[in-house]
Amino acid sequence: MKRIGFLINPVAGMGGAVGLKGTDGKVNEARRRGALPQAPDRALITLTHLSRKAGLSFVTCSGAMGEETLKKAGLHDYKVLYHYAGESRAEDTRQAAQVFHKAGVDLILFCGGDGTARDIFDAVDRDVPNLGIPAGVKMYSAVFAIDPATAAEIVTVSGTASLRDSEVMDVDEDAYRAGELKTRLYGIARTPVLAGKVQVSKHVFEERDEERAKNEIARFIREIMIPDVLYILGAGTTNESIAREIGVNKTLLGVDAVMNGKIVAMDLDEKTLWALLEHDQEAKILLSPIGAQGFILGRGNQQISARVVRTVGIGNLIVVATPHKLRETPLLYVDSGDSALDAEFGNTVQVVSGYRMAQRKRIYQLERG
Numbered sequence: 001m002k003r004i005g006f007l008i009n010p011v012a013g014m015g016g017a018v019g020l021k022g023t024d025g026k027v028n029e030a031r032r033r034g035a036l037p038q039a040p041d042r043a044l045i046t047l048t049h050l051s052r053k054a055g056l057s058f059v060t061c062s063g064a065m066g067e068e069t070l071k072k073a074g075l076h077d078y079k080v081l082y083h084y085a086g087e088s089r090a091e092d093t094r095q096a097a098q099v100f101h102k103a104g105v106d107l108i109l110f111c112g113g114d115g116t117a118r119d120i121f122d123a124v125d126r127d128v129p130n131l132g133i134p135a136g137v138k139m140y141s142a143v144f145a146i147d148p149a150t151a152a153e154i155v156t157v158s159g160t161a162s163l164r165d166s167e168v169m170d171v172d173e174d175a176y177r178a179g180e181l182k183t184r185l186y187g188i189a190r191t192p193v194l195a196g197k198v199q200v201s202k203h204v205f206e207e208r209d210e211e212r213a214k215n216e217i218a219r220f221i222r223e224i225m226i227p228d229v230l231y232i233l234g235a236g237t238t239n240e241s242i243a244r245e246i247g248v249n250k251t252l253l254g255v256d257a258v259m260n261g262k263i264v265a266m267d268l269d270e271k272t273l274w275a276l277l278e279h280d281q282e283a284k285i286l287l288s289p290i291g292a293q294g295f296i297l298g299r300g301n302q303q304i305s306a307r308v309v310r311t312v313g314i315g316n317l318i319v320v321a322t323p324h325k326l327r328e329t330p331l332l333y334v335d336s337g338d339s340a341l342d343a344e345f346g347n348t349v350q351v352v353s354g355y356r357m358a359q360r361k362r363i364y365q366l367e368r369g
Helices: 027-032 039-050 067-072 090-102 114-124 148-157 173-177 208-224 237-246 270-276 306-312 323-327 339-344
Strands: 002-008 056-061 078-082 107-112 130-134 162-171 183-193 230-233 256-259 262-265 283-287 295-297 317-320 348-354 357-362
Touching: 002 039, 002 090, 039 067, 039 107, 039 130, 039 148, 056 067, 056 090, 067 078, 078 090, 090 107, 090 114, 107 114, 107 148, 114 130, 114 162, 114 183, 130 148, 130 183, 148 183, 208 237, 208 317, 208 323, 208 348, 230 237, 237 256, 237 283, 237 317, 262 270, 270 306, 283 306, 306 339, 323 348, 323 357
Parallel strands: 002 056, 002 107, 056 078, 107 130, 230 283, 283 317, 317 348
Antiparallel strands: 162 183, 230 256, 256 262, 348 357
């Protein structure tokens, strides 16, 4: 019998769709903008898969930090070891993880983002392996499964899966909201892994040819832009180069929209982006995968939601990346929150990698049964 300590950070990821680029210290603002909890639904996907497996027992937290979702998934072999009152805080995550450790769990399975990963590392260091169900906005740490269903697969076979050292990253959210990415290594946790199914930490590529390659991509994209079509530019330096080539400023870590060489709106949240697509506005979405991690959707660009992608159409997504980034990124991933949509991407995607140059890159597809 495998004993799992399970917890949820109920507010993780709420800042993503509303354009806050993180939720730490911004929960009330996220709610004011209409954000809804994401983590319980993400955790439910994992637990629903695990409910079909024998040989698992859980210890958890009361209420929204775990018990409610276990019940919803139809799992009954669990014990509530940690109780909290009011809205959960980082200290609740740390204390719950310590309780799980004392209870002798084999694994801590958590649902949240980088902040939750740091809190668990603070509590148990390397003493207990842990695995994250991705539900935050950015998730640069390497302790997360690539999506909720894959987290269940790793838990199921983790008795035979190897443990690896996985970076827990600290991201300066204030700097991130200001358009500057500042990260540092916070610690090294232990994580069960299956090949290609646990993300790696984000890489930032800084070589001389990178700027030249981005400029070549930008020159080509400018040439093929169609009048009166709305272009939605995702985050990152490659899309920043495209904006610069057009002659407009870009929110480096946000989502912007341009048409006919002019900015339509900057640093969009999901609702505003959705409103721009009303009245059958033709649009295209420009996305660049996160370096080394390879995520096209689902990390740092939750404003581009599943309903936005469906409205624009998968055929109107343009993926851009430099040759160096593609060499260092074995697979691309899609985690839109809609598994049916993710499957529609197929097994490969064309990636613009230079001036009139493109490569076919493989997309990881979860085996669904």
